[in-house]
Amino acid sequence: MDRFVCVRIVQGWGLDLTLFQYDWRQTWQVFLMNADRDIYGRYSAHHSDDLEALRKAMEGALELHARYPANKGELAGKRGIPLPWKRPEEMPALQARGMPRPVTGRDGCIHCHNIQEGATKSYAALGQPVPARISAPYPTTQRVGFMLDTAERATVADVQTGTPAAASGMKVGDRLLRLGGQPILSAADAQWVLWSGPDAGILKAQVDRGGRTMELEMSLPEGWRSK
Amino acid sequence: MKRLALLSLGLFAVASKAQDPAKDRLRQALGDTELVGTWIYDDLEAGYAEARRLDRPMMVVIRCVT
Helix, strand or coil: CCCCEEEEECCCCCCCCCCCCCCCCCCEEEEEECCCCCEEEEEECCCCCCHHHHHHHHHHHHHHHHHCCCCHHHHHHHCCCCCCCCCHHHCHHHHCCCCCCCCCCCCCCCCHHHHHHHHHHHHHHCCCCCCHHHHCCCCCHHHHCEEECCCCCCEEEEECCCCHHHHHCCCCCCEEEEECCEECCCHHHHHHHHHHCCCCEEEEEEEEECCEEEEEEEEECCCCCCC | CHHHHHHHHHHHECCCCCCCHHHHHHHHHCCCCCECCCEEECCHHHHHHHHHHHCCCEEEEEECCC
16 A cells, blocks of 8 residues: 555545546546556446455556556556546536535535436536447446456456357456556456447457467447447 | 455555645544545645655545545
């Protein structure tokens, strides 16, 4: 822990949505990043038994930090995608909640799930269709056919037959090094690539299989987010 | 959930660092009385500055107050 500068954020008001995009339905989220606002990795508390995965993601962040800024380019995709709002308080659907104010206790803030709901309703307020990535559940890797070991950084624990992952040649035991060109430190990183990625098309994966680096391609069909 | 709770305690139970009194009051109000160390509370800009000064990566935890 002492190799990191640790910050706790307790409220959604003022959150920089150009950076802090994640599964807003989660109760807590970790961003491993640097002072230049480049993101090394994400971690979500999906399970209560995956804390070892957080430690390993932190180790991965230290490795990426040691190579920074030479690797700055490969981190670009980890930043947020363009949204119509830079902060939650700009969302029309959240403005009714009043102006941002300092949180002084267990009230007065907006919560992560409010951001999710606010985004969905605010697209409608703008007269724009809600993007599929906003309206669909935040994707787990199972959505494209694989599961990661919750005790590891990103090791494939299961591949379901008849899925894009299976068709790509992904195998149980593969260590997922990159997805969509981004270094992967955690399951949340893989989910981020899926969420921020295309609604259909090719998603490239790089895996380590027994010491050999292999390049795979998953073909995501139209509608994969909601299937 | 027990392990999650333990992690939460572990995350915040580190050595003490002086902060804005308002942040300290917030921390008290939230019951994070064991929050100590190089943790910076609810102030990302201070986190960026400290990370630059120390040339360390940051761990930013976004967690509801309820």
